[in-house]
Amino acid sequence: MDIRSFIDSTYLKTASQAGLDENQNQEVVMVFVKEAIQERFKLIMIRPEMVSLAKQIILNASSNVKVGTVIDFPEGNSTIEAKLEEAAQAIADGADELDFVCNYEAFKNDEIDLVKEEILKGTQLALAHNKIIKWIIEVAALTDRQIIQLSALIKNVVIAHFKEVDYTSVFVKSSTGFYKTQYNEPNGATIQSVIMMLENASPLPVKAAGGVRTYDDAVAMIQLGVKRIGTSSAKAIVNGGNNQDGY
DSSP states (O other), X not given: OOOGGGEEEEEOOOHHHHTOOHHHHHHHHHHHHHHHHHHTOSEEEEOGGGHHHHHHHHHHTTOOOEEEEEESTTXXXXXXXXXXXXXXXXXXXXXXXXXXXXXXXXXXXXXXXXXXXXXXXXXHHHHHTTOEXXXXXXGGGSOHHHHHHHHHHHHHHHHHHSOGGGGGGEEEEOOOSOOOOGGGOOOSOOHHHHHHHHHHHTTSOEEEXXXXXXXXXXXXXXXXXXXXXXXXXXXXXXXXXXXXXXO
């Protein structure tokens, strides 16, 4: 099974997180973008400040690889206005897809109206510009019940306010890959969390991010019904190797 069309090849480390200077980190991003072009991945997922660079490389190569970026990453607790401003700039810079970190802490604190409003306004902005949007719910920060509830909340907001033709452009995504868990528990997608998302987000598509370690893991996720897989070891996974980076 050729899984390349499901793969969002991902590099989201800052220079300091990678132990590099800014120029070196930019070089890493360029390598990831060129690899995504060569391997014909669906998309390259990078931080907002790298979007213009990636877009230019892809245009120069006459490639169909899409550029995705993250919004309010990784905590997701900024104001709605700040999220929309960051997203608007990413769109202006050429981003094709926007992965918003949902304010899951607000959700956990029963600030449901706030969460509904950011889902509505973020989705409106993305769809108005013909962009795909993915809402990261950070499954490692949630109980099973909360995964179910937040997946359903996103679905219900989309169904209430948007047309059926738009549903395939609004994903529910599992994880940032940057959440710190206790006792070294998984901080990315698991089979259990993905099943709950699929069952409660449908008809919205689901992206499994983090935790996909091997080609077989990826195939298992796809067979469950996942439409995208985010990984920082995309080339290794599609060629039968292992994910060495944890995302």
